[in-house]
Amino acid sequence: SRDLCMESHFEYGTRAGWPRIRALLSAYGVSATLNANGRAVALSPWLAREAAADGHEVAAHGWRWERHAGMGETEERDTIARAVAAIRDATGRAPVGWHTRSATSVNTRRLLLDQGGFLYDSNAYNDDLPYLVPGRGDRPHVVLPYAFDTNDMRFQRGGGFVFGDDFARYCIDAFDRLYAEGGNAPRMLSVGLHLRIIGRPGRIGGLERFLAHAAAREGTWFARRDAIAAHWLREAAGFEGSDAAEGCA
Incomplete structure (x- = not known):
């Protein structure tokens, strides 16, 4: 059965949070990646179109906001295909990035490669930097890790963030450390945002x-995740000749 209360909480992000975040990203000239559930895009295609028009990447975040662990292979294959189709229908372009909500299955990455068109996935939390795994043919697949500490989900109960400045201070501390280390080696900071969370007036x-x-x-380079993945292929791996990479840069 439907939970209308929970639906209302999520709807806040679409109605009120997105305009605030969209305006702020535009003001600072930031190109971002929106991880979008296929079903949400199918219900609100205008938001995906606005994001694409602003120069943001729309990546796939599953069909629904669901775990893939335990999914049968046929079901998961269909789920990936439905998410891809919804984003392609809304924006005119199939996603090249994927991020499963919570746990993946043991088949997820292989099924993404079977689907074709994916340059990277963010189904990892084990590094500060991208890394490569075997892909299809002569092109590696990029794993572009995500982070839950520099993430507005810490405003949720038990997460430790209360005031907007809690988020700012933590992310600034992480940025400053990585910026200092970046004098000698590549560094990347992932900052996770959710429309219904950071989009509140007391947090934005x-x-x-x-x-x-x-x-x-x-x-400082504020980069879409597809651009980071393409850059990593070209520079870190010395890989050239990828149509997907060239199209994302």
Whole structure:
């Protein structure tokens, strides 16, 4: 049965959170990646179209917000295909990135490669940097790890964030450390946002303070995840000749 209360919480992100976040990203010239459930895109295709029009990437976040662990292979294959189709129908372009909500199955990455068109997935939390795994043919597949600490989900109960400044201070500390280390080696910071969470009026200022801080540092690159993956293939792996990589840069 439907949970209308929970639906209302999520609807806040679409109705009120997205306009605030969209305006802030535009003000700072930030190109971001939106991880989108296929079913959500099918219900609100206008949001995906607005994001694409603003220069953001729309990546696949599953068909529904669900775990893939325990899914049968046929069901998971169909789930991936439905998510891809919904995003392609809304934006005119199939997603090249994938991020499963919670646990993947043992088949997920192979099924993404079978589907074709995927440059990277973010189904890992084990590094600060992208890395390569075997792909199809002569092109490796990029694993672009995600992070739950520099993430507005920590405003949820037990997460430790209360005020917008909690988010800003933590993300700024992470940025400053990685920026200092970046003088000698590549560094990447993933900042996770959710429309219904950071889009609240009492929290959005934390995101703005972080963006202002990072933007003031010379050489900061606010990058879509597909652009990071394409860059990693070209520079870190010395890989060339990928149509997908060239199309994402």
